Amino acid sequence: MLHRQSVISGVGETAYSKHSGNSVLALHLECALTAIRDAGLDPKDIDGIIPYIGTGVVAEDFVTNFGIPDLRFSATTPLGGASPVAALQCAAAALATGICRHVLIPIARNGASGGRIASRMREAPQFRTVAEFELPVGAFAPAQLYAPMARRHMELYGTTSLQFAEIAVNTRRHAILNGNAMMTKPLTVEEHQASRMIADPLRLFDCSLESDGGAAVVVSRADCARDLRQPPIAILAVAEGHPDSPSAISQRADLTRLGIAKAAPRAFAMAGISHADIDVAEIYDCFTYIVLCQLEDLGFCAKGEGGPFIASGATRLEGKLPINTHGGLLSQAHMVGMNHIVELVKQLRGTAGRAQVKDARVGLVTGYGDMGDGSLAILARD
Amino acid sequence: MATWAMAVWPSWPAIEAMNTHAELPAKPVPDVTPESAPYWEGLRQHKLLLQACAGCGQIRHYPRAVCATCYSIAVTWIEANGAGTIQSWTVAHHPFHPGFKIEVPYALLLVDLAEGVRVNAPLRGDPAGLQLGRAVRLIFENGGQGFVLPAFEYSAE
Known part of the structure; x- marks a missing residue:
């Protein structure tokens, strides 16, 4: 059981932009150093590393550049956008079993100035099925593969594009408060509705950004973090879940159910808390619909009620479940959700600036990746 | 891995000026x-x-x-006997691959076949008629480079 075995001791981010002018390795090292120093550690204290698969940067790069004398643990968690939160589970497992003491989880990318999304998609083996059978008929970009999930939800439950707009507009509002967000101008519902269609029903402003930058967290064994620089943010629970038919959405019996639906009950049981105890949530938002679907699969509302739940204003800063207080992938930056973990830690430390949720003590962060992989962590400041 | 991942495309400004399949990069094949x-x-x-x-x-x-x-x-x-019903769909407006540039917008269907599995393939018909459960029939199309691909049309009422 990973409950309270480890804490997030440090977080770090680079500036987010369309053109970093730095190498992906330099961005990794910058955000890693920021996170390690935030924790009050020396880079040589790091004895576990979980790099994001596919950036071209590996654990050995950190050993070389930081002179780490004895790396005891390295791994990758290949769940696409669910990887950073799944890496928290991997780190917590390694820490709880005593393999290591301080695990660095970094990600950095030139996602805007480097390769485009359509060419990146095909480079990973988890897309082999889609590449062979769906790419030739014209279904291959994430927007094209995920749109039928959204369409099915709309037709079954009456979910609307205006409800997607509320997610986009609310997220933009939070980005404007952040200070390190790529999108800094207000977005209106009308602008969302007028934005060009990418893959119906997903419009341009239903889609996340392509970004340059880096973000990292340090996870430490709880008994090794008591004297560090920041108040420790405890991992109450963490879990990952894989959807049915994980290689092809098209073959999934229930198109409206994501992998996180399997992981969420495990995580809430491990944390020993209920949904009402969550003060703030950072929900992976590669597309607006994916936010809505996760809120249902997490159990914050029933299946089919995500639209009205969003429309009620519940997820605004002043609502009962503020979400994506940093601006998310939609309006801060697409840092594969590592920025969601960083933001939740800031919220629970009480250092989230103008987007601070008052008295936030317990929070939830999710990841979503590839064809519906899911992950979530429940964190708390004691 | 699909071969087009390794292919070098012309720049997008160059692709902007291309308006036939003969000029554009080939569509991907399996x-x-x-x-x-x-x-x-x-x-x-x-x-x-x-x-x-x-x-x-x-x-x-x-x-x-x-x-x-x-x-x-x-x-x-x-x-497969070719009969199916619509489980869901999208209409692709943005061509993420230049091989599809002159085909957008195109509707992609997820179709429940009578045999109990699904097919993801384009609709040859008016997207205004799309609805869950609508009956469709399988057709076949030349996919280029020696491949034939599945597609669907609405079943006759």
Whole structure:
């Protein structure tokens, strides 16, 4: 059981932009150093590393550049956008079993100035099925593969594009408060509705950004973090879940159910808390619909009620479940959700600036990746 | 891995000026595996072939090496009768691959076949008529480079 075995001791981010002018390795090292120093550690204290698969940067790069004398643990968690939160589970497992003491989880990318999304998609083996059978008929970009999930939800439950707009507009509002967000101008519902269609029903402003930058967290064994620089943010629970038919959405019996639906009950049981105890949530938002679907699969509302739940204003800063207080992938930056973990830690430390949720003590962060992989962590400041 | 991942495309400004399939980069074609070869060969003969487990009879799609029910690797191939209903759809407006630039917008259907599996393939018909459960029929199209691909049209009422 990973409950309270480890804490997030440090977080770090680079500036987010369309053109970093730095190498992906330099961005990794910058955000890693920021996170390690935030924790009050020396880079040589790091004895576990979980790099994001596919950036071209590996654990050995950190050993070389930081002179780490004895790396005891390295791994990758290949769940696409669910990887950073799944890496928290991997780190917590390694820490709880005593393999290591301080695990660095970094990600950095030139996602805007480097390769485009359509060419990146095909480079990973988890897309082999889609590449062979769906790419030739014209279904291959994430927007094209995920749109039928959204369409099915709309037709079954009456979910609307205006409800997607509320997610986009609310997220933009939070980005404007952040200070390190790529999108800094207000977005209106009308602008969302007028934005060009990418893959119906997903419009341009239903889609996340392509970004340059880096973000990292340090996870430490709880008994090794008591004297560090920041108040420790405890991992109450963490879990990952894989959807049915994980290689092809098209073959999934229930198109409206994501992998996180399997992981969420495990995580809430491990944390020993209920949904009402969550003060703030950072929900992976590669597309607006994916936010809505996760809120249902997490159990914050029933299946089919995500639209009205969003429309009620519940997820605004002043609502009962503020979400994506940093601006998310939609309006801060697409840092594969590592920025969601960083933001939740800031919220629970009480250092989230103008987007601070008052008295936030317990929070939830999710990841979503590839064809519906899911992950979530429940964190708390004691 | 699909071959187009490695292909070098012209720049997008250059692609902007291209308006025929002859000028544009070729559409991607599948990397066929030993498990899937009968499927692609069947399409060339205008048949949509599905794997039926020789051990337990379970029909599965996409083609793969083992039955997830009884774990038999033995398969027989059955021909789908071509009837299906719409499970969901999207209409692609942005061409993420230049090979599709002059085809957008195109509707992509997820179709529940009578045999109990799904097919992801384009609609040849008016997207204004799309609705869940609407009956469609399988058709076959030239996919270029020696491949035939599935598509759908609305069934006659």
